Amino acid sequence: xxxxxxxxxxxxxxxxxxxxxxxxxxxxxxxxxxxxxxxxxxxxxxxxxxxxxxxxxxxxxxxxxxxxxxxxxxxxxxxxxxxxxxxxxxxxxxxxxxxxxxxxxxxxxxxxxxxxxxxxxxxxxxxxxxxxxxxxxxxxxxxxxxxxxxxxxxxxxxxxxxxxxxxxxxxxxxxxxxxxxxxxxxxxxxxxxxxxxxxxxxxxxxxxxxxxxxxxxxxxxxxxxxxxxxxxxxxxxxxxxxxxxxxxxxxxxxxxxxxxxxxxxxxxxxx
Amino acid sequence: xxxxxxxxxxxxxxxxxxxxxxxxxxxxxxxxxxxxxxxxxxxxxxxxxxxxxxxxxxxxxxxxxxxxxxxxxxxxxxxxxxxxxxxxxxxxxxxxxxxxxxxxxxxxxxxxxxxxxxxxxxxxxxxxxxxxxxxxxxxxxxxxxxxxxxxxxxxxxxxxxxxxxxxxxxxxxxxxxxxxxxxxxxxxxxxxxxxxxxxxxxxxxxxxxxxxxxxxxxxxxxxxxxxxxxxxxxxxxxxxxxxxxxxxxxxxxxxxxxxxxxxxxxxxxxxxxxxxxxxxxxxxxxxxxxxxxxxxxxxxxxxxxxxxxxxxxxxxxxxxxxxxxxxxxxxxxxxxxxxxxxxxxxxxxxxxxxxxxxxxxxxx
Numbered sequence: 001x002x003x004x005x006x007x008x009x010x011x012x013x014x015x016x017x018x019x020x021x022x023x024x025x026x027x028x029x030x031x032x033x034x035x036x037x038x039x040x041x042x043x044x045x046x047x048x049x050x051x052x053x054x055x056x057x058x059x060x061x062x063x064x065x066x067x068x069x070x071x072x073x074x075x076x077x078x079x080x081x082x083x084x085x086x087x088x089x090x091x092x093x094x095x096x097x098x099x100x101x102x103x104x105x106x107x108x109x110x111x112x113x114x115x116x117x118x119x120x121x122x123x124x125x126x127x128x129x130x131x132x133x134x135x136x137x138x139x140x141x142x143x144x145x146x147x148x149x150x151x152x153x154x155x156x157x158x159x160x161x162x163x164x165x166x167x168x169x170x171x172x173x174x175x176x177x178x179x180x181x182x183x184x185x186x187x188x189x190x191x192x193x194x195x196x197x198x199x200x201x202x203x204x205x206x207x208x209x210x211x212x213x214x215x216x217x218x219x220x221x222x223x224x225x226x227x228x229x230x231x232x233x234x235x236x237x238x239x240x241x242x243x244x245x246x247x248x249x250x251x252x253x254x255x256x257x258x259x260x261x262x263x264x265x266x267x268x269x270x271x
Numbered sequence: 272x273x274x275x276x277x278x279x280x281x282x283x284x285x286x287x288x289x290x291x292x293x294x295x296x297x298x299x300x301x302x303x304x305x306x307x308x309x310x311x312x313x314x315x316x317x318x319x320x321x322x323x324x325x326x327x328x329x330x331x332x333x334x335x336x337x338x339x340x341x342x343x344x345x346x347x348x349x350x351x352x353x354x355x356x357x358x359x360x361x362x363x364x365x366x367x368x369x370x371x372x373x374x375x376x377x378x379x380x381x382x383x384x385x386x387x388x389x390x391x392x393x394x395x396x397x398x399x400x401x402x403x404x405x406x407x408x409x410x411x412x413x414x415x416x417x418x419x420x421x422x423x424x425x426x427x428x429x430x431x432x433x434x435x436x437x438x439x440x441x442x443x444x445x446x447x448x449x450x451x452x453x454x455x456x457x458x459x460x461x462x463x464x465x466x467x468x469x470x471x472x473x474x475x476x477x478x479x480x481x482x483x484x485x486x487x488x489x490x491x492x493x494x495x496x497x498x499x500x501x502x503x504x505x506x507x508x509x510x511x512x513x514x515x516x517x518x519x520x521x522x523x524x525x526x527x528x529x530x531x532x533x534x535x536x537x538x539x540x541x542x543x544x545x546x547x548x549x550x551x552x553x554x555x556x557x558x559x560x561x562x563x564x565x566x567x568x569x570x571x572x573x574x575x576x577x578x579x580x581x582x583x584x585x586x587x588x589x590x591x592x593x594x595x596x597x598x599x600x601x602x603x604x605x606x607x608x609x610x611x612x613x614x615x616x617x618x619x620x621x622x623x624x625x626x627x628x629x630x631x632x633x634x635x
Contacts, residue, residue, distance in 0.1 A: 042616040168361035171326050172422065182378070186365045200404075236289045 027245070046048025047190050060233075061224055063240065069135070070220040071205055075088060076139035077203035078196050081146040085195060089154035094163075110144045115208040118144075123212040133215020141209045144195035146199035197251045204247060205215035277340040279304040279462040280325065280430055285334035287320055294320040295331070296486040302479075304431075305460045306455075309473035312483035313509070317468045322432050323485070325464060327351045338429060349378075352470070354423035354450075354461075358435040360415045362407040368433045369394070369403040370417050375426040393421040396455055413444035424459060431456065431463040434543055437472060449475060470510045474498060504623050506545045512549035513595040517625065520546045525622065529589040535565045536620035537547065545625040554619035555596035557584070558612040570594065572609045586613060591598075 032039065034053055036046025057063045090095055092104065110118070122141055123132070133135030162186070169183045185192075207222040214223055221244045228237035278301040295317045302308050310318040323329045325336060327348030335344045343351055354375075362371050372393055376386045385560040394400045406414050416436055423431055436452065437445045445591040453476050456463045467473050473480050474494040479574065482490045482505075490502040501507035508515070518525035518534060520542045525534040534548055563569070570586035573593065577600070584596045584605065596613060605611060 034353075162359075162361075164357060164359050164361050165363065167328055168355065168357055169363075169378075170352060171328065171351075171355040173349050173352070173378045173426070175349050175378070179376050183363065184375070187363075 004012050006166045030238045030241045030245075033235055034242045036235075053235040053244075057228075057236045057239045057243075058232070061228065061235065061240075063224070063243070064219055066219050066224045067243070069218055071133050073139045073142065073218070073220060074200045074203040076134050076135055077142035077146050078199040080139060080193070080198040081142050082196060084143065084147050085150035085154050085199075086192075089151050090158050092151070093155045093158035093161075097267075104155075107148050109148075111148050115145070115206075119209050119212045122209060127214050133218050135218065138210055138213055138218055138220070139203065141213050142203035142206050145206060146202040147208065149198045149202060150195040153195040154188070155197075157188050161187050197254075201248055201251060205244070276303070278302055278337075278466070279306075279339060281335075281337040281340075282321075282325070283337065285321070285324065285331045285336070287317075287324060287331050293486050295324070298334070298486070298488055300481060300488060300491070302462060302464065304462050305466065307456055307463045307476060307478045308478040309465045309467055309480045309481050310483055311467055311470060311473040311509070313468055314564040316483040319434060319470075321481070322434055322464060323521075324549070326353055326355055326432055327428070346614065351456070352426075352497075353430045353432055354426070354428035355432040356419045356423045356434065356436040357394050358438055360407070360412075360419050360439070360537055362415055362418055364407055364421075366406075366441065367403065368399060368405050368407070371407065371418055372421045372425050373440075375422060379426060381426075387409045390426050392427040393436065396424075396458075397421045397451065411444075412440050413448055416440065416448055417451065420455060423499070424455065424461065427459075427461075429462065431461045433463065433465040435466055435468070440449045442521050452476065461552040482509060499621075501549070501621060501623065503624075503627065504549075505547040507621055507623065511551070513552040514550045515557065516548045516550075516592075516594075518546045518548050518622070520544060527568075528588075529592055532568050533565055534615060534620060535617055536622045537617040539620075539622045542622055542624055546622050547625050549621040549623070550615050550619055552583070552595040552597050554616060555586075556616065557598055558595055558614050561610075561612050563612070564613045566611050566620075568594075568615070570611055570613055572605050572611060575605065575607060586611065588613075 033048055035049055035051070037048045037050040037052065039046035088107070092100060097103060122144070124139050126132050126141070129137075131140065165187070166179065166183060169179050174183065205222060206220075207226065210220050210223050211226070214220065219227070221240060225237050225244060227242045228234075228240060280302040282298055285295055285298045286293075298317070298321060309436040312318045324331055327336075327343070327346060331344065335342050337343065338351070349434065362372065366374065369390055370440055371414070372390045372523075373386055376389060381389075390403075391400070394403055395482055397420055399414060399417055399421065402410060402414065407418065416439075419436065423433075426599060430611070433452065437448055440448060449472055452465075456476075465476060474497075476492055479491060480494055480497045481488045484505050490497060490506050490620075492500075492502075497506065498510055501510055501512070504515070504529065516534065517528040519528060520539055522543075523535060523540045525536065525539060525546060527533065527550060536554075539546075558567070561569075568588050569587040573587040574585040576583040576585075579600075581597050581599055584598065586594045586596055588594060594613070
């Protein structure tokens with residue numbers, strides 16, 4: 001009995017160590033690099049601390065413009081993804097659709113295969129359509145990655161929405177616009193917020209597809225990080241990485257607070 | 272000739288199938304204003320389909336739904352002005368109790384002042400004034416369903432529809448809420464249609480009961496008549512007659528198909544041929560004397576169950592035929608295996624022709 005418990009304890013320790021090593025440590029390294037100076041060789045910590053690299057990043061690579069590019073593209077990608085995903089998810093979840101599982105597989109395909117394998121195809125098509133080096137073009141490329149996420153999240157949201165609630169609203173006097181505004185929208189809000197955040201982050205964080213369709217006016221944060229590393233500015237690249245991290249972390253913590261899943265339970269009794 | 276007042280709700284030759292399943296076969300029903308009608312029947316008899324059809328959630332294949340003489344068959348559900356209480360409660364989880372109750376007024380764009388007054392009134396009526404700001408998940412099942420009731424009456428609908436509102440509640444709460452539903456509907460004099468499979472609920476609440484079987488209304492009458500004079504073996508079985516005896520009727524006398532003996536029911540004159548006699552367990556009289564004759568059977572006590580305020584007996588007569596009887600505690604001191612003569616009073620016996628329906632009668 002106690003040996004089982006000891007074994008479980010050891011396993012937990014190993015998993016925790018693995019988590020720290022593989023997930024946390026790289027972030028720590030990047031952080032140290034971004035805020036440290038003169039950090040070479042086998043030293044555990046940088047000898048001096050500085051914000052110089054952030055200043056450099058802003059000065060040398062026009063970081064503000066890069067940030068504007070990234071956010072604008074991510075917003076467009078989010079809007080387009082939701083516009084596509086909401087009707088698709090509603091149809092998948094609430095209507096009889098022939099070949100449903102094949103359809104879902106097809107929607108998920110872009111997430112299942114490496115981006116690089118179809119990035120070239122996307123780039124070729126975009127060159128032909130003059131979508132290279134434009135916000136819309138890059139955003140559309142990101143929709144390929146964001147929309148499947150959004151469809152999946154929203155389909156499960158719509159699926160769990162109880163048809164009996166919608167019927168109740170109807171009997172109680174709700175017309176179609178009211179049904180959408182007062183019942184469906186609030187009930188789907190957590191799913192919509194999650195889908196929007198995932199879409200935004202899929203675009204904000206994307207590197208591979210962006211690399212093949214960006215241009216001088218549309219450099220994004222991940223691409224700029226790569227360019228800075230390529231230019232040998234490891235500390236500047238680290239500073240950009242830290243900036244790149246901020247929205248992801250904010251969203252991660254915000255998601256849990258904003259969505260409040262517990263508000264959607266209760267009020268309904270399974271028959 | 273004076274025209275009879277139009278019924279609040281009328282169904283005319285309503286028919287509905289789902290695929291090859293005939294859910295409603297030519298149903299007709301007229302409910303006068305202010306009346307409380309129950310649709311009583313086993314699951315699959317079409318009672319819920321009928322209710323949803325009145326509500327407008329589903330459209331009949333044939334026939335018409337009339338409200339105050341006006342054809343509403345094609346009117347969408349949200350324009351029918353009906354109140355509905357749901358088996359699943361169907362409260363909006365993202366709204367407070369007060370917001371849930373205000374919802375029907377809000378979608379009707381009623382002015383704020385009226386809205387607040389009506390919500391307060393409705394919540395007071397179901398004794399939930401203190402919980403106006405709570406969310407549904409913070410309430411017990413009974414409280415949630417009272418919110419459902421308040422929400423259904425707050426806008427003074429023309430008809431109140433109740434779809435098995437008690438079946439998701441515990442036994443104690445069920446009785447309490449049943450009482451409350453009776454109270455509220457009587458006070459508002461609201462025309463109500465109540466779907467249930469529980470004959471006690473239907474008997475306790477209704478002015479009229481429509482007993483349904485396989486998509487048809489097989490009897491529509493007052494609870495007393497349904498209970499005392501069921502029209503068929505199915506109805507008798509469904510409204511809780513514990514005992515049935517197979518007879519061959521001739522000239523008012525029924526010869527028992529199994530064992531010896533004969534029954535002379537009070538109203539058996541019009542029936543001849545195979546028939547079934549029903550009697551409530553509480554109407555079976557246990558005799559101390561072994562006197563024989565009409566309406567008397569010799570039985571053996573097969574089982575005894577002490578129920579607190581009364582004792583239940585399972586009596587065996589003939590080959591494996593059983594009968595239930597109840598007696599006040601201390602009335603008879605019988606033990607298992609005793610021989611006892613039972614008397615089945617003529618006026619308590621209900622005789623119906625043995626028809627095909629008898630096969631569908633639920634075992635009780």
